[in-house]
């Protein structure tokens with residue numbers, strides 16, 4: 001595999017370190033986010049996700065690390081980094097006492113847009129984020145989803161090419177969450193790089209090109225959702241029977257399986273590849289076993305997350321799927 005040069009990386013971190021007192025939050029982490037992609041940083045509460053976002057968006061300084069955002073060295077040229085990025089999320093800039101439109105115009109002023117340009121940009125973004133009707137109401141009357149949409153709209157006033165979204169859908173209902181995913185996909189299709197932190201594995205699975213799992217100050221694993229899923233065992237083929245005697249004889253014939261006597265189901269560990277499935281089917285045929293239902297289960301990101309962030313048994317490298325079929 002060819003490595004991506006630092007020129008095409010929107011975000012590049014080497015040895016990022018941060019401690020609060022004697023508590024090390026980020027213990028020398030490396031990140032490489034190619035431009036125009038979505039990178040998701042996952043981790044349990046308190047893992048340091050927000051700290052990483054704050055450092056990379058210049059809100060706080062790192063203790064150590066070679067950090068580049070938008071091609072600029074954070075330590076040398078934080079102003080240039082600030083000009084290239086937008087940040088939304090847990091530390092939202094939305095002011096609740098004034099209206100949505102006033103918040104947008106305030107952002108336009110901060111970006112030194114002319115009056116007419118500011119009005120035009122605000123109107124376009126309010127329209128794009130379906131906030132035209134609510135624009136003249138104070139933010140305090142907005143729903144959570146509307147506030148998040150306004151937050152992103154405000155971030156886009158400066159037309160940033162890199163956006164940090166810190167838990168953008170926490171607390172949103174499923175419909176608002178799906179709307180937000182649509183907005184994020186639209187940003188990416190415009191070429192924007194998105195650095196997303198989330199507590200929702202499903203969200204990372206849906207949106208991210210690559211996912212980093214942060215645990216104990218380190219990146220415990222990094223890769224595409226599929227690569228991460230392959231890191232842990234847990235995939236299996238499930239055979240279900242309706243006839244108890246067929247179930248019993250299958251359970252006896254297939255010794256290396258997990259039994260579920262109540263459901264009359266047998267589980268055979270499997271990575272789910274075509275080759276493995278074929279050999280399982282051959283094995284069942286030769287043993288004369290005919291199940292009423294056969295389903296293939298692959299581990300999901302939840303399994304990965306718990307395996308990687310649990311206190312015990314953190315795999316340091318990919319585990320081969322268990323080979324029980326011979």
Ligand SMILES: Nc1ncnc2c1ncn2[C@@H]1O[C@H](COP(=O)(O)OP(=O)(O)OP(=O)(O)O)[C@@H](O)[C@H]1O
Nearest residue numbers: 020021025043044045046047048049050051052199
């Ligand atoms: N200003 C600070 N002073 C001291 N400790 C801090 C400070 N900010 C964060 N921490 C600690 O650093 C650790 C990481 O916090 P951070 O907010 O980055 O985690 P997180 O992964 O974003 O968590 P969450 O998912 O709960 O938002 C936590 O233990 C937190 O208590």
